Amino acid sequence: MSSESINPIVSYSKADPELGPITSQVHVDNVHVTSILSHKDITINVDHMVDNDEAMVLAMGYKQEFDREFSLWSIFAVSFSVLGLLPSIAACFDYQQLVIGMSPIPWLLAVFFVTSVAYSLAEIASAFPVSTGTPYAVSQLAPPKYKAYLTWLTCWANWLCQITGMPSVNYSGACMMLALRTYCQPDYVPTNGQIYGLTTAINVTHGFIASLPTLWAARINSLGTIVNILFLVIVFIMILAGNDRVAMYDGSIPKFNPNSIAWSLENQTDFPQGIAMLMSFLGVIWAMSGYDSPFHLAEETTHANIAAPKAIVLTSTVGGVIGFIFMIAISYTLVDIDLIAADPEGLGQPFVSYLTQIMKKDMVIAATAFTIVSSYFMGESCLLAASRVTWAYSRDGLFPGSKWWKIVSPLTKTPIIAVWVNVVLGQLFLLLMFAGDTAIGAIFSVGGIAGFVSFTMPTLLKITYARNTFQPGPWNLGRLSTPIGAVSCAFVLVMIPILCFPYTTGSDLNAQSMNWTAVVFFGPLLMASIWFVVDAHKWYVGPKSNIDESDITYGDTPDVIDGREKDESLEYSDEKK
Structure with a gap:
């Protein structure tokens, strides 16, 4: 030897x-x-x-409680499915194109900063390859005096990010299904009850899939990734090759927009254009979320301290580039952004309205169907990642009922109770739809802010308090660690208040148009902080x-x-x- x-x-x-x-x-x-x-x-x-x-x-x-059935490809498959570029871009028309116009410039700018956050997170994942994720890293990097509270806060922020993922994706998918029915049957108008019921059915099927043994779940997510990539390519080709604008508008417009139009910005808010540009980053942030999933699957992955960071980097880089190319296709084919905002057909889905501007009916149905199928796999991957986070935090005693939530089924070797806890919580979040579009839209913003807070907390500590003690893993950024980390933290610091801005001001601002993100996100964090001060500081010490x-x-x-x-x-x- x-x-x-x-x-x-x-x-x-x-x-x-x-x-x-x-x-x-x-x-x-x-x-x-x-x-x-x-x-x-x-x-x-x-x-x-x-x-x-x-x-x-x-x-x-x-203890090693899971079977390590995930490989680099498998966890990349999960994270890319959570990314779900096609359904994410479709779901975020409200938060990007209907904020600043059709230009791909916001995507290009935002994805640069989002990728810096992802690369910093990848370095953390290599150093601390455990399913607890960023809170574990915070517990090892924070000053001893504040370690417990900062870990506690990071846990709750990340958990909010995770548990809002599946309901927001599946809500969007259900709305798209019913929009397709409205497109085919114009006199049909879906009710909130029907949207809630359809979303519930999707959630329940995802609950059963996420409860399967790890190997089966890995294979299903690999299939989902293949489907997502394949359908993304197909819809991209349909947008370019199936573009029938010339015939649909009797030759009054060219097949593609000129550069001056395709790259133009059109402020749809009451704020200055610079602020509107930053507000439109929500679409990119939400569409690009999910790259943290490999971190939470580390204990089910072989060679996790290399595979997890590589999967994070691949997801953010590949997703960012492909998303930008897709946005270019949209910008050169979109006909009328104001007409999409007006929604005269009552579809309720801007992406479907966009498709109706450039394609014949059969093509619209096909492209929307492909997007719906991709959305289904995306929602399932979101639940898989969220259930592992819930399980990991329960293992550290974060929640009331943790002793049950942390149980791993001896039959499937998966945290079945944690899966169904997430399904139930998702159902509760979906009740926001009965308070109006702005209220349910808050779960999109919450996912963005909560994820950012959790992802960058260890990065902030790494480049400040722990700059001389941080021990990087085998995958690291080397000399670029501090500069990239600083860019990440600065971007998040700017975006947190921006993501809480309403889209209207002055007399137009009312309860219906108010951005309720601050309440939905900072409300639970405030309650968690009060709980820590009053009681949890007596027993919560972080990961144990x-x-x-x-x-x-x-x-x-x-x-x-x-x-x-x-x-x-x-x-x-x-x-x-």
């Missing part, structure tokens, strides 16, 4: 009369990771053979190990590894796995 094959993480020993039939020992301080068990000279004794993936999660302070104390020994790092003497000069590197 060469020295390179020696594993400094795990050693194997014979049965000990006091400790029982130990077959593996994980030496936490030999693992290239900062964790809640680090720097305590801890050895974890395990009664089975341990590979490096399990050794990593044990060193982070947790679920490894049995009887399996932990202190100051007992053996001198023999894999049957050979320990090589003191050997340092852990991921290539030696």
Whole structure:
């Protein structure tokens, strides 16, 4: 055996009369990771053979409870499905084109900053490859005095991001289904009750899929990614090749808009154009959300400290480029943005209204159907990621009822209770639709703000308080870590208040047109903060190990590894796995 094959993480020993039939020992301080068990000279004794993936999660302070059935492709499949570019672009017409016009410029600008946030998050995911995600990183990077509160706040922010994902996606998908019926049957007008019922049916089917064994869920999400990519390409081709504007408008307009129109900005708000531009970033932020999903699937992924960050980077980069190309296609074919805003056909879906301006009826039906199918897979991926977050936070005792929510089914090896908790919460969020379009629209804004707060909290700490102590993982940004992190934090600081702005001002602003994001997001965070001050500070300390104390020994790092003497000069590197 060469020295390179020696594993400094795990050693194997014979049965000990006091400790029982130990077959593996994980030496936490030999693992290239900062964790809640680090720097305590801890050895974890395990009664089975341990590979490096399990050794990593044990060193982070947790038992390996899931099967590691996800690969780099599988978690990329989940995150790209959560991204769901085609249904996301369709759902966000209200928040981009109907704010600043048809130009792709807002997408190009926003995606640059969104990608910087994603790259910083990827570096964090490599350093802390555990399903708890950013709160775990915050607990290790924050000043000791504020560690518990900042971790608590990050947990609640990220959880709000996760639990609003599925209901917002499925609400949009249900609206698109019913808009298609209205397009085919003009006298049909869907009620809120019908939209709620259809969205509920979609949520329930997603609940059953997310409860399946990990391998099945991974395969379904891989299928969803293939479908999303395929349908995205098909609809893109339909928009360009199936564009029938010349015939539909009797030759009064060309097949494609000239550059002066395609790249023009048209402020649809009461704010100055610069502010309107920033407000339109919500469409990009929401459409590009989901790149954090690999982080929350880390404990189900092989070589997570490399696969998870790579999947995050791939999702944000590939998604950003493809989305920009798609936006160019829209800008060169869209006929009348004001007519889409007026919605004379009563479709209630701007994207479908856009398709009716450039395509014949059969093509509109086909393109909308492809978008609906993509939306279905997107919603399922959102629930899968959200359920893992709920499970991980329950493992740390964050919620009332955590002892039930953290249960992993022995049959499927998945957190079934956490799945259905998310389904129920999604149903409660959907009740906002009965308060009007602006109220239900708040769950889109909340997802953007909540995600940003959670994603950038560890980045902010990494470049400030922990700038000299942060220990990067095998995937890192090197010298660009601080500059990219600074850009990410500055962008989020600007966008948080912007995403709370209403689209009207003065006498036009009323309860119906008010942006309720501040209430829906900051209200729960305020209540969580009050709870922490009044009670939770007494018992919540952040992530806590679920490894049995009887399996932990202190100051007992053996001198023999894999049957050979320990090589003191050997340092852990991921290539030696």
